[in-house]
Amino acid sequence: MLLPKHLQYCFAFCSIFGQNYRFDKDDLVRMWISVGFIQQPHDQEWTMEDIGGRNFDDLVKKSFFDKFEDGRYYKMHDLIHELAQSVSVDECLRVDDDTKLPSIIPKTLRHLFVKTTNPDIIKKIGQFKYLHSMFLIYKASNQDLCNALIEKFKASRSLRLLYIHASANLEIILEQIGNLIHLRYLMIDGYNLTMMPRSLSNLYHLQYLIYDGTWEGDYFLPSEINNLSNLRYVELPGNCISSIRGIGKLKSLQELNMFDLRDVSGYRIGELENMNELCKLGINCLDNIKDVEEACIAKLCAKRRLTELTLCWSNTDSRDIDLDETVLDNLQPPKCLRNFCIRNYMGARSAIWMKDVNPIFNLEKIKLTVCLECETLPPFGQLPFLKYLKLYDMPKVKWLESKFNGNDKYRAFPLLEVLRIKKLEALEDWFEAGAAAEDGCLFPCLIELVLRNCPKLKECPYLPSKLKSLRIEFMEWKTLNFCSDSNPIPLESLAISDSPNITCLPLADEIARLAALRSLTITKCPNLISLGEVETTNNFHLMLSNLSISDPSVLLMEPLRSIASFKNLRIEENDELVSFPNEAEQWFLKVRSSLYRLEFRRLKFLQSLPSSLESLSSLRKLYINDVPMLRALPNLPPSLKRLIIIGDCHPELEERYREDGGSDRHKIAHIPSIHINP
Numbered sequence: 001m002l003l004p005k006h007l008q009y010c011f012a013f014c015s016i017f018g019q020n021y022r023f024d025k026d027d028l029v030r031m032w033i034s035v036g037f038i039q040q041p042h043d044q045e046w047t048m049e050d051i052g053g054r055n056f057d058d059l060v061k062k063s064f065f066d067k068f069e070d071g072r073y074y075k076m077h078d079l080i081h082e083l084a085q086s087v088s089v090d091e092c093l094r095v096d097d098d099t100k101l102p103s104i105i106p107k108t109l110r111h112l113f114v115k116t117t118n119p120d121i122i123k124k125i126g127q128f129k130y131l132h133s134m135f136l137i138y139k140a141s142n143q144d145l146c147n148a149l150i151e152k153f154k155a156s157r158s159l160r161l162l163y164i165h166a167s168a169n170l171e172i173i174l175e176q177i178g179n180l181i182h183l184r185y186l187m188i189d190g191y192n193l194t195m196m197p198r199s200l201s202n203l204y205h206l207q208y209l210i211y212d213g214t215w216e217g218d219y220f221l222p223s224e225i226n227n228l229s230n231l232r233y234v235e236l237p238g239n240c241i242s243s244i245r246g247i248g249k250l251k252s253l254q255e256l257n258m259f260d261l262r263d264v265s266g267y268r269i270g271e272l273e274n275m276n277e278l279c280k281l282g283i284n285c286l287d288n289i290k291d292v293e294e295a296c297i298a299k300l301c302a303k304r305r306l307t308e309l310t311l312c313w314s315n316t317d318s319r320d321i322d323l324d325e326t327v328l329d330n331l332q333p334p335k336c337l338r339n340f341c342i343r344n345y346m347g348a349r350s351a352i353w354m355k356d357v358n359p360i361f362n363l364e365k366i367k368l369t370v371c372l373e374c375e376t377l378p379p380f381g382q383l384p385f386l387k388y389l390k391l392y393d394m395p396k397v398k399w400l401e402s403k404f405n406g407n408d409k410y411r412a413f414p415l416l417e418v419l420r421i422k423k424l425e426a427l428e429d430w431f432e433a434g435a436a437a438e439d440g441c442l443f444p445c446l447i448e449l450v451l452r453n454c455p456k457l458k459e460c461p462y463l464p465s466k467l468k469s470l471r472i473e474f475m476e477w478k479t480l481n482f483c484s485d486s487n488p489i490p491l492e493s494l495a496i497s498d499s500p501n502i503t504c505l506p507l508a509d510e511i512a513r514l515a516a517l518r519s520l521t522i523t524k525c526p527n528l529i530s531l532g533e534v535e536t537t538n539n540f541h542l543m544l545s546n547l548s549i550s551d552p553s554v555l556l557m558e559p560l561r562s563i564a565s566f567k568n569l570r571i572e573e574n575d576e577l578v579s580f581p582n583e584a585e586q587w588f589l590k591v592r593s594s595l596y597r598l599e600f601r602r603l604k605f606l607q608s609l610p611s612s613l614e615s616l617s618s619l620r621k622l623y624i625n626d627v628p629m630l631r632a633l634p635n636l637p638p639s640l641k642r643l644i645i646i647g648d649c650h651p652e653l654e655e656r657y658r659e660d661g662g663s664d665r666h667k668i669a670h671i672p673s674i675h676i677n678p
Helices: 005-016 025-034 048-061 078-087 119-123 142-155 175-179 198-202 292-296 321-329 552-556 582-590 611-615 651-657
Strands: 066-068 073-075 092-096 111-116 133-138 161-165 185-191 208-213 233-235 255-260 280-284 308-312 339-343 365-369 388-392 399-401 418-422 429-431 448-452 469-473 493-497 519-523 546-549 568-574 597-603 621-627 642-649 673-676
Touching (some): 005 025, 005 048, 005 111, 025 185, 025 208, 119 142, 142 175, 552 582, 582 611, 642 651, 651 673
Parallel strands (some): 111 133, 133 161, 161 185, 185 208, 255 280, 280 308, 308 339, 339 365, 399 429, 418 448, 448 469, 493 519, 568 597
Antiparallel strands (some): 066 073
16 A cells, blocks of 8 residues: 555654554654654644644554554554564664664664663664654663763754653753754653753753653743743643743643642733643632733633633632632633533632533533532533533532423433533432423433432433443432333443432343343442342343442342352442351352452451352452451362452451461462462
8 A cells, every 4th residue: 555655754653663562642643743744734723733643543544553442542563563664674773672783874764762771772872863763761770871861962963852761760861952952852751850951941942841750849840941932732740830930931832731820920820811722721729810800811712722621729718709700701711612621619600601502512521520609500401512521519509401491392411421410419300390301302322320429319210211331329319210211221330339228229120121231339228128029930130240239138139149140249348247148158159150250348347258169160369358357268269360368457367378387378379379468
């Protein structure tokens, strides 16, 4: 397959990384830009990152990259990697411990990757004089590395990309780095630096600065780093970026994850006024804004690339509620915003611009957390693209949606896939009294629902038709309604915990429609007495893979009593269980040929494990965590491959099974992997 020229360069460059390397799309695009493979487009609607992302996607479509974990990372097939090496042999060189340096270094060599512990190789990197990129991974002598870097910084002014990974105790980067006047990309990985070199401020062409390590104090970065006006992306630990005084001079910056406002010149919200390339922005300590005029200076609405915005107040202490409200009114983002988060807002109402759907029309993800005085929500149910909604600690909100002008066929939350509601103590219903959506029109696309600590919320009238995951915690419900328009019900994961009022969970009644259910959690529901009634003619069984319970008596309720096969069982969070009743011991025998992993966690008074464990012929992993009264183990099956005992455990248990001379160590000697405290 013949690639166009612009893709050939991008593809060949990837040969410098080893086989099976995990490529991060965004970082690879930054590297392509820094070495000059991608130029600034004439169309101002596109950025270089946009062009690079499109190039990467083209290579994926042509199968030069394989996608893993839904795009979290990518890999090259070994044959594709070999092809990349063959077409880049004159420009790219990778050197490992078992690689000999070429006796003649071609003048066409532009990209070098060195991964070694051999000081002789490190000492020779100064010979590569025409490099555009260098990746250096060295974990031996820091002095050898420093000497080599001094020579390299003197000899290689053409370097555009530098990646350094060295031992953790290297505390400085040499000031000579300031000689690399054409450097565009600098990544320092695995350091405990005390400070960045002051000469960093001289690298005026620097576009990408990435440091993965620790930092302390406002003096970690050079004071004049705000002179680097070409910086497009900065990744620093913690909130180090907030230490930059006069950050507003970095007008090319695209991401500012969290900017802590201070009532000090150089750290006020006015710094954001001309940072119009921002795509991602977080603003913290908004309580340091003194008046409405100061809030207006940020001009968020003028930032036409902004797609992600987080607005935070530093705490929920007593504040001027009116000022909070007017500040938020004047921080209106552009209509292109996709992700929006508010934390610690103390206003009683939402912003004026949030009451109309049009300004927030394109939102896909919303998080509102710790908004203690807020009484009503904006019309989120009308947002046509909203996929994710999280509401946390908003104790005065009564409804998700208010009344809608008699529109009987209103489809609420038409594309919402994930809904997480926690600590809405006043929430009574989805809609204000008198308003409702048609059956099947509420959450028509919802896949995941989490409800926690909403004591006034009425029981679910029915399950959304596409729901796959349901978690209920700290609720006052007495039962759970499995009414659904779907047959079968697509639910794959169900978790009920910390719900003392629940007495019945009608799994057995709906077992024929719950064919997709694979994960079930029932913990800390002390009054549960039934999982429904099984008809005598019913030949259906639950097909679980994972089960978590607190009370072993749940295992004796149908349909769990009749279950014959599943892989993982966890018994946890029970302060009353002392031993397993005989019927529960017998129940373990039913799953002996399928149970793969067994866990006992946080069982305060449990003194003995089931003796039937010895018969579990498929058991491979046994975990015991925080079981302080357990003094001895039963005989364990020959199939067991891993035993882990951690947390609070009885001293006698540790003594019996310790590696160096425990009296019962021989009873577990057949297990290949054993870990016992500490």
